[in-house]
Amino acid sequence: MKKSDFSFDLPRELIAQAPLAERSASRMLVVPRGGASLDDRYVRDLPGFLDPGDLLVFNDTRVIPARLFGRKRGSGGRVEILIERLLPGEEARAQVGASKTPKSGSVIELDAGGVAEVIGRDGSFHHLRFHVGGPLESWLATAGRMPLPPYIQREPGSDDAERYQTVFARASGAVAAPTAGLHFDQPLLDALRDRGVDFGHVTLHVGAGTFQPMRVDDVREHRMHSEWIDVGTALVQKVRRTRAAGGRVVAVGTTVVRAMESATVEGELHPFAGETSIFIVPGYRITSADLLLTNFHLPESTLLMLVSAFAGRERVLAAYAHAVRERYRFFSYGDAMLLTAHP
Template sequence: MNIEDFDFDLPEELIAQTPLKDRTASRLCVLDKQTGQIQHQHFSDIINYLHAGDCLVLNDTKVLPARLYGVKEDTGAKIEVLLLHQEENDNWEVLVKPAKKVKEGTVIDFGDGLLKAVCTDIKKHGGRTVKFSYDGIFYEILDELGEMPLPPYIKEQLSEKDRYQTVYAKEKGSAAAPTAGLHFTNELLQQIKDKGVEVIFITLHVGLGTFRPVSVDSVEEHTMHSEFYRMSQKASESLNNAKAEGRRIISVGTTSTRTLETIARDNNGAFVETSGWTDIFIYPPYQYQAIDGLITNFHLPKSTLIMLVSALAGKDEVLHAYREAVRERYRFFSFGDAMLII
């Protein structure tokens, strides 16, 4: 399957640069995966498509203010560092820019010495391992010095850090937000629970894969980067009960989806309390084992995310919905509008 099969024309002005004031005010494109029928709604209408007994699965990862700006201690050259994930203690896998200036032994200074990092390893994919040194509490220093790592297609500054964070974010560790969840408010989640929908939390820390484009012509040759996930016993029991009783499992976002499908794949369709690393790559004609529906945003052309969505609802149907969304002037990507596939 060729990467060009997942391309579509997207006017640049449809790439959302800022979040809406009201999280639930985004538009919602509802795609029936059986018939291909499309409806245009608003995100607050999502409750009308959820039934008592459904399981709504959300990723409770919390985005770190993971972009740091520092200088090389010896030359004063400016260095940008993006934290990807913590390896152990104060050792982190990071991306650096410009990479050619950061070799093993390079020391980078942040905040006039408030935080320092020494490069200890150069990764095959071009990333680095650095060891941080500091006085105090690392995450407090990160909150003071770091910026939210907005995707490269967002050119405007974010005035409120919390707007690139879901209202239920809890587990620190992501280099990017699980953006489908940005549409929910605590009030909407309470309304959903009051309707009898079971809300379940799992964790996947979004990592390097989010920043890696597909660079091969053949989809099958692309390799996904691994990301850390965790599922609790409570979540696994709830999901197994739902499956046994024929109730729908609706995933919020591609990150929740990849976690659920990884666990189901590795356990003969069942869910278990577990944690680990997943590099699952979902594209047509993948057969879903875990989920019945998906809430997601509109994704980049030729991305692994549009492939995942196409595996659920059909490539032609998804691309048709995307073309219609362009005609209807939907807002795209992280701060954009949403799609419900059910």
């Protein structure tokens, strides 16, 4: 497989630059199995596509305000920092943007106060130690800026602090939102409960690597970035009860699929907490979910490859072509699609 096998033409004006006023007002393209017709609906219609006893699985990660600005001590050169992961001891792994890459031992004076010391480098990431007068995570809550994706061509506004966060976000650690979950508001959650749908949660802390382009032509040569996941015993028990009763498991987002597949051994889900660098492409058989609610993803991206593995590449690309014709909104603040697993 080549990355070009997952290319499509997308007019720039279809890239959503801001969220809708109402979360569940986003459109939802229903993509059934096989040759059945595509169905243009809205996310608020989701309860009508689920049955009592189905299980919705969400990613409960919480986005941290991970974007910082500063200057190099000495030269005064401007620096932009995007924290990828918080580490023990007020340290972090981060992407650092500067005219000249800062060397180990250099110091970045932060606009929000305090300094970040460069103590090493690992590939495209720098290892930083922060001196900000207290716990780094608490300091970021007021000093950091929400790390909107690079294709959103505006500065974060006051609304983004709430809208680029799911209503069920709990476990801090992500630097990008699990975007399928952004469509859920309290009225929709209440309607799903009234329908008899159960809820479960995994945690996958989405890293900055999710926006890094694939730099090799041959898909087999790509190496995925690592992300931390937690698939708990409570979720595993809910999945097993759902399956035993004939219900379906519905993954809300590709991050949920990555987490559950990473915790699946010989077709059986097990509790697991740790790192995953799983790379799911067509030919991989996904067994952890029966339906997938997901946003529309970047051309030639690993997320589009995962969705193609779930529902079939040709079917997915046909759905994307339909979405372009029908002027769906794409990417993080865009619309959604509901897919049935490929047999």
